[in-house]
Amino acid sequence: MKQGNPKNITRRAFVGAAVAATAVASTATFAQGAPIKIGLSIAQTGGLGAGGKAALLGLQMWRDDVNAKGGILGRKVELIVYDDQSNPATTPGIYTKLLDVDKVDLLIAPYGTNPTAPIMPLVKQRGLLLMGNFSFEVNERIQHDMWFNNAPWNDSVTWFSGFMEMGMKRGAKTIAFLAADAEFSQSLATGAKNLAKHNGLKTVYDQKYPPNTNEFSSMIRSIKASKPDVVFIASYPSESVAIVRAVNEIGVGSTVKLIGGGMVGLQFGPIMESLGSQLNGFVNYTSYAPEKTVEFPGLKDFLSRYAVKAKVEKVDPLGFYLPPFNYAIGQMLEAAIVATKGLDQKALAKYMRDTEHKTIVGPIKYQRNGEWANARVMMVQFTGLKDKDMEQFRQPGKQVILSPAPYKSGELKFPYEKARN
C-alpha cells in the first residue's frame, strides 16, 4: 500500500481547502445576486414566427446590454423563452410552467393578440404584472390593471382615424372594406366601419375572406366595380402580399384616393423587398419609418447594432417594426425595478402606470387600460421604390409619414393609380 508524504498531504489538503472555499464563496455570491428571471413565450414557428424571431432578438439585445452593465440592482437578467407556435392553445401550459416550475420573477406576454388572450385571465387571477407584446385590444374584456402593452396604439378608432382623415380631406364619400376573417383584422375592421359610419362615409363594398386566402382577383375586381374613394384592407402577411400583387395586376380604378390601412406584413423587410415597386402608392400602418421627423435617442444606434446581429441570426434585416419595441419592454422593466428597488409586482405596476417611460421608441405613457395614452400609429405611403433592394428601405423618403401630425414627413400622393407610377 502506497503511503503519502505528510508534506504532500498538507499541500493537497491546502489546495483542496482553497478550492472548496472558493466554491463556497462563489456560491454565496451567486445566491446573493441570483439572476432576475423574465419568462415569455414567443412564436418562433407558425404564422407569427418570422416577426417573433426578430422581436426576440430585440429583447435579447436588451438583456445583453443590461448584463454588460452588471445587471439590474447587481443581478444579471435571464430570459426564459419558449416557442408557442403562434398557437393560443399552447400558452396556458407554457405560462403555468414559467410561473410554477421555472419560478420566473416577471412575465412578458407572447407576441400577438391570440396567444396573449388566454394569459390575461391567468395574470389577473394571480395578480401579476404583464408586459404586452404587440397585441390589440386584448385587455378590453378582462380590464387587468397590471397590463402594459408595448405597441404604439390603443383602440381601433385611434388606429383608423389618421387613415380616414386623409381620405376625408381629399373629399372621399365612399369606402370599401376587405378584411381577413380573423381576430386582429376583424377588430380593426369593426372599429373602422363604426368610424366610417360616424363620419358619413358610405360603404360600397364589404367583404370578409378566410385566413390564408391567396387568390384575390375576383375581390379586387369587385372593389374596382364598386368605385370607392377609399379602400381599407385588414390582412395578414401572406394575404397582404397576394393583395398587393393582385391590385398591381388588375388595378382598383381611378376613383381610389387611398388604399391600404391595416395590412400586416408590409412592415417586414423580406416582404417589403420582395414586393419592391409594387408597394408604391399603398398607404399602410407601421410602428417606425426612418424619416427625419422621427428621432428618438438610442434608436439609430439600436437599429445599426440590430442589423449586424440580424444578419447572423437570419431574421428581418430591417427590424423597424417589432425589435425596438421589444427592447423598450426591457428598458421599462429595468427602470421600474431600479426605481422600486425590487420585484414587487404591485409596486412595479404602479410605477408603470404613473411614469412617462423614456425608451428608444420615444416616451411612453400608459392610460388606464394599459395601452398607450398617446397612440402613435404611423400611416406611411410607399413611394419611389425599386425592385430587389433592401437597403432603399433604410433611406428617408421611401416610407413617407402622413400621420400622426408631429411625425409627418410628406403629403399624400393621390389618386392611387397616379401615385403607384
Place this chain on the structure above:
Amino acid sequence: MSGKMSSMGGNNRIFVGGCIAVVLAAIALMTGVRTDYVFNASYVVLQFIVLASAWNILGGYAGYVNFGTSAFFAMGGYTALFMIKMFNAPLLVQIIAAACCTGVLGLGIGLISLRLRGIFFSIATVAVAIVLETVILNTDYFGGAKGLQMMRPEPIAPFTSYDTMLFFVMVLMAISAVAISRYIEQSWIGRGLRAIKDNEEAAECVGVPTLKLKLIATVVSGALMGAAGAPLVMYMRFIEPVSAFSLNYSVSALAMPIIGGTSSWIGPVIGALLLGSVQQIVTVTISSELNVLIVGVLLVFFVVVAPDGILGLVRKLRTKNSAKGDAKGGAQ
C-alpha cells in the same frame, strides 16, 4: 365456454382494479404535488387519451377514418361556452351538454356521410369541420373570429385550484372513454364493427346491422370527442375558432391510435401516453417546432415498419420468441 367467461370476468376485475389505481394515483398526485404545471400538462395528455379512444371506435374498429376530430372537439368547447353564457352552467352540465350536442352531430354525420366510404368519408368529415368553423367565425355570440376570454370561477371543494379540478375531471373522462371503448371492442358492437372493417358487403349479407352499428359508432365517438372539448374553455380561459378547430387535434387523434395500435382499446391509450407526453416535454425543452416533426416521423415510421402499431409489434415479437422457443424445444 365457462372458462372463457371466467377469464373475461378476471380481465374485467383487473381493468376495474386498474381504473381504481389510476384514480388513487391521481388523488395522491393532487395531494402531493403543488405545481399547477404538472396538472396542466397531464390534462393535455389525458385529453388526447379521450380523443384517441373516441377516434378508434370509428377509425380503428370500423375502419372509417375520421379527419374531423377537431370539429367535434371544438363543438364541445363552443357548446360549453353557450352553456356558460346562457345558464352559467357548472362544468359537469357543460360536459353533458357538449356530449349530447356532439352525439347528435355524430348521428347527423353518420346518416349523411356513412353512405360514403374510404377516402370520400374522410373528405366529408374534413368538410364538416370547415363548415362548422365558418359558422362559428361568423357568429358574434361566440366571439366570432376574435374569440372570447373567460374568467375561471372558484374551484369546487375539495379541489384547491381549478387546474387540479380540471385534471381530475379529465382523469375520470379518460377512464370513462377507455371503458366505453373497451366495452365496444369486446361486445357484439365491436364484433360487428370489425366485420364491417373486413368486408362491409359480406357483413351485411350475413345479417350484421351495418348502418345501425355505424351510427352507434359515430354517435359514441362524437359524444366522447365533444365531452373532451367541453373543458377547453376553462382550461384555456379563452376560445377562438382557429385554434379550437386546429387540424392538430385531428392529426394527433389519428396518429395516436395508429402508433399504439388500432386493434385494441389499449392501443390508443399507449399512443396518447407516448405521443402526448413527448409533445408536452418537447414543447418546454427543445422546441415546439419539433412537435409536428415528431408526430410526422413517428407516424411514417409506424405506418412503414409497424402498421399494427406498438401492439402489433409486441405481438410479432412474442410470436417470434415463442416460435424460437418451440424450435429449441423440438431440437432438444
